[in-house]
Amino acid sequence: MPAETHLFLCLKDNYGVLLHDPDTGATASIDAPEAAPVEAALKATGWKLTDILVTHHHGDHTAGIAALKAKYKCRVVAPAKEAAKIPGVDEAVREGDEVKVGKLAAKVIETPGHTLGHIAYWLPKDHLAFVGDTLFSIGCGRVIEGDAQMMWRSLEKLRDLPDETEVYCGHEYTSANIKFARTIEPNNKALAEREAEAKREIERGLPTIPVTIGEEKKANPFLRADVPDVAAGIGMAGKPAVDVFAEIRARKNKF
Numbered sequence: 599m600p601a602e603t604h605l606f607l608c609l610k611d612n613y614g615v616l617l618h619d620p621d622t623g624a625t626a627s628i629d630a631p632e633a634a635p636v637e638a639a640l641k642a643t644g645w646k647l648t649d650i651l652v653t654h655h656h657g658d659h660t661a662g663i664a665a666l667k668a669k670y671k672c673r674v675v676a677p678a679k680e681a682a683k684i685p686g687v688d689e690a691v692r693e694g695d696e697v698k699v700g701k702l703a704a705k706v707i708e709t710p711g712h713t714l715g716h717i718a719y720w721l722p723k724d725h726l727a728f729v730g731d732t733l734f735s736i737g738c739g740r741v742i743e744g745d746a747q748m749m750w751r752s753l754e755k756l757r758d759l760p761d762e763t764e765v766y767c768g769h770e771y772t773s774a775n776i777k778f779a780r781t782i783e784p785n786n787k788a789l790a791e792r793e794a795e796a797k798r799e800i801e802r803g804l805p806t807i808p809v810t811i812g813e814e815k816k817a818n819p820f821l822r823a824d825v826p827d828v829a830a831g832i833g834m835a836g837k838p839a840v841d842v843f844a845e846i847r848a849r850k851n852k853f
């Protein structure tokens with residue numbers, strides 16, 4: 599049976615998400631921003647926590663791990679390159695490793711840039727990807743530990759996933775991201791459509807994610823640094839994609 603997901607808000611604007619295998623009952627929390635909302639989500643769904651899949655070491659993705667592990671004795675899977683900074687790690691994983699949640703199979707994709715060891719979990723059969731703070735809807739994470747080259751390469755890897763892949767990211771930043779994206783591509787029709795759609799969702803109190811890779815490719819300026827019109831639009835025609843990406847990221851930091 600296909601994977602099931604349950605999305606909920608944590609902290610101020612973090613997303614928590616549960617990934618559930620209906621065949622075996624196995625349930626993973628993708629990151630653990632704080633314990634209470636994860637427990638409330640488990641209660642609401644009736645699912646039992648078996649695993650926590652961590653994307654990176656930041657506190658707003660890991661602060662709930664210790665309490666959840668103590669209560670549910672769940673397995674904690676985390677990036678090998680950041681395992682020392684994450685509490686309670688049972689399994690440290692790298693690029694290409696497979697992580698099972700019950701019968702569901704996730705592939706580990708290393709996406710450094712936001713942090714040096716950041717990873718994403720991709721479930722090819724279920725067309726799902728959990729990308730933490732690397733890719734946001736119409737945005738991307740701040741390049742805190744890595745550099746622009748590293749982050750651009752990581753975004754290219756996520757962009758290469760099949761168009762139908764549904765992406766779950768770590769934060770609800772879509773509205774602010776769209777405002778910024780419109781300054782980079784004011785004439786992008788797909789972006790204008792996404793703006794109207796996100797507005798409707800937010801007005802109804804709905805999350806703006808998941809989004810598909812196919813939709814993001816059309817409207818997310820951070821995935822479009824190698825589109826000639828995007829470069830030309832910010833006065834960088836003919837410049838390498840990584841330089842265009844770095845400029846867009848720098849503008850967003852000041853926006």
Ligand SMILES: [Zn+2]
Binds near residue numbers: 654656712731
């Ligand atoms: Zn982060």
